[in-house]
Amino acid sequence: MTSKYNQEPKGYTMSTVMQEAARCLLCEDAPCSKACPAHTNPAKFIRSVRFRNVKGAAETIRENNALGAICARVCPTERYCEKACTRAKIDGPIDISGIQRYVTDMERKENMQILHAGKDNGMSVAIIGSGPAGLQAATTLRQKGYAVDIYEKQVKAGGYLTYGIPEYRLPEEIVDYEVQRIVNLGAKINYNVTVGKDITMDELKAKYNAVIVAIGASAAKTIPMFEHNICTESAISFLARAKENKGNIDVPDNVLVIGGGDVAMDVVTTLKKLDVPHVTDVVYEEFDEFRASKKELAGAQKAGVTIIDGYEPKEVHQNRATFKHRKIDSELTITADKIILAVGQKVDADGLDIDIQHNEIPFREARYHTKDPKVFATGDIVDGDKTVVVAVQKGKEVAEEIDRVLGGQNND
Template identity: 30%
Template sequence: MDGEKSLTFRRYEEGETPDDWDLEEKIFQQDTTYKCPTYIHRTPPCQGSCPAGEDIRGWLNIVRGIEKPPVDADGNEMDWKDYAFLRSTDANPFPAIMGRVCPAPCQDGCNRNEVEQNVGINAVEHFIGDHALETNLPLRSPGADTGKSIALIGGGIASLTAAYQLRRMGHAATIFEAHSKLGGMMRYGIPGYRTPRDVLDGEIQRVLDMGVEVKTGVKIGVDISLAKLEEDYDAVFVGIGAQSGTPIPIPGADKASNCITGVAFLEAFNDGRLQHGAQKVLVIGGGDTAMDVAAVARRLGHIEHSHEQDRPEFVVLGHTAHDVATVAKRDGADVKVIYRRPVDKMPATEMEVKHVREEGVEIHGSLVPVEVVLGDDGRARALKVAKADWSSGKMEMIEGSEHEIEADLIVAAIGQAGDLKGMEELDNGWGLVNANANYQWPDRENIFVAGDIIKPHLLTTAVGQASIAAKAIDQFLKGEKQGKPPKVNVHHFNLLEKLKETNQAPTEYAHAQTDGTDSAEWAVHNYEDRAANQIVPADELFLGHWEHDARFDRKSIEIGPEAVLGHFGERIEAPNDEEARKEADRCMSCGMCFECDNCVIYCPQDAVHRVKKSDRTTGRYVDTDYSKCIGCHICADVCPSGYIKMGLGE
């Protein structure tokens, strides 16, 4: 922590008057206004920053013990870890995988950054996911059968998520996958030591256990036409990912067999075909794929004297496969990464960059590939690069800076596209597929699309898009109009559902009642849900409530340059129960009451009071007696989560 930040104590400095504060209109007398507190549910920025739209605040509040699990008919309370898993998987059925590999944009958006450091959201999700696997927790049960069926092309995270959400709605789902196994980029694009196969298989099986049909070894567009799927199914979902790498667009690259793509390199490794690499590996790119290639190349090492057919490029291209027995002879590899922008501008996650450097990978920024230099045998022997100057904000080549970097294997991790053979009508000209805001293909109303085939991004992005697409498919099958998505299109906490869960649902509306509505049992009082339209910012929180509390960082196994060869174990460890609860307790519960009692304690009129215990639940902990309230706004000022706003017209 770089020194403590100044915490907010109150909204305005002494003597300061906001320009838009009309005192005569806003204040009747001294500290009394016509406004009274209203309890406003809004989306926290962590969730707003999560591409999957997970109810992060919700499952953190469950882990920390604020939101209580439901109780069954016999009075037995559900285990809090099981309940946290159910809340987490409402949006994302892969918490154990996401807790390991997601770069956590949610943590960048966390309001706790305004106090000291963000909440370790990924660590808690890792904990939730591993607990569910260890205890064989199932996902929610499928919905009532609707008689509708959907074909899902591709067996990666987008199709698996869409199938999960569709089964919850009661629709039949059949996945068609060209590979022999499901998983897509989780299996073939990310090294197995980052997405352990037992973890991946366990989380995929939970989805299949919901009644999802799978047909592997079937390539749509080749084995079965897209038109045939449209004929046999009520809707088609395209989630084939972008598993074709982009070659280096420079002279000589297309002539050298040892110039390959990062996607192909990783697939060969994850398939088990590639057992050793090259002595001098040069990786082009600055994203997580480039870091994965570099890390794998260091682990694989090279064989000093190998047959020509065992060269890594021939294995990657599928011409041959390595004999596992040869790995005993391998030595270390010299691995370098170059990126055309400065190193601090690389899109790769900070943790991945840190890890590969610790493992002996050299990273060089501001180097632009110019030409692949060929040897007498027609293979690449070096990459000619030039230095770039970015001081002006744009790339300017430095004259006379060209030089060669020797390499036995050049791997380009600079972009991806989809394999649309046989489905060329979907191609937007870039090897990708267009989609509207509801992830429906604009040219045909029965085809939907999500994931990397729209634009390569994060696994969690594919999860979020697939959830929205599944909802759109459901609307299409029901003949409902595809409306404009909400401004904050995520999986929101629903107070009415929570009240039903705790057997406190409002009674049926009494149409005859004309007065006394403030105490009527058919309405939820003093609560407004703005979560679909508003994200609560840090400046509306009372940050002075929070003490400085250092973030929990997961234990990471240190792997130095000497130990990396042949090391294929996991690097990070999940937190235990105590560590997870302690870290979750750092959550500021932005946009939702977490029962701190500040408003009750500081109200000078005793107008704010706790709801009686039998009626309490998340989102309904305090209430206001408006006959006592003078509108002094103290309760809103001391609310740490920004849950209270002074009402009427705002």
């Protein structure tokens, strides 16, 4: 039952990655490189691959992305670098993520040591949360010579990388590898520590030169009519259970999913990989409005998920839900053994003494600042796309802003 859930698709071999890299037009002032939020340079690392310089390719990737092996697997490249690829106008974009995965897989296999910490500058930063933004911020700060302590409320680092993205898309060993590399840089992770309960924000501000809130949007949103419904579970809860148990969970034969984002696609595809015969996804958006990655949507459709677009919930009675169409006079009722809500996440900032409005922190004149000059914020609680690669961008930028404010003395 669990083999399909745990099985990651095979990546390139040396011969096949060379064939794909050879398709690259080696554009001058490459548009793909301009389109990456993390400022990774695909044109440069693909050129290195063509010359069989895998370490050089890895150095290019890691220069701007501490989570390169993760982004290679989960980044919606069709929105970013591959969308801008010149080759897309001829016969299809270069498989940039696939080439990046090959490079970072070789980096791991050969135990390449690419990232290095900077000389100690005598200052320290606390980071609350070890999701992608927090991990990238820790890396950039260590490279600039700051001492970094991460406070993580869970038993493992990674946030949604560890507790949400399914194993077939992002194996646990890849997340562990990326985290360990950051620990090897000198970042210290304090596990099972909830800021606001086990340690206060005031204590952190007294101990460190700056504090970064990188908690993400980790709490599940709901729809009022589904609250306290015994047949309903949140997508976050379901995905966490599946990942923690390596797919060894009991799931009924008929499941209704509500939602049309990437998390919803993770849910429905996971259900099919767990051999659930009847998976129906009802989505508020119509297909031309879909928020999910085209690749993940196509994967769900190929897996046999029934997707009904343009409907919103009207009422629910335990396992029986009725929907109405947004634009036409049409209703449908579905009875399922289980209902999973994938309608978004929200910020849970209890005990952090930060001003959350409309699920984000309102910023002053400078991005990443909060009402407290010593406290900064990054990740999904900052406006912008809620993807891993954008979280990497935000983590790097908040570290650079802190360094500017504190006047780091070692920026080599």
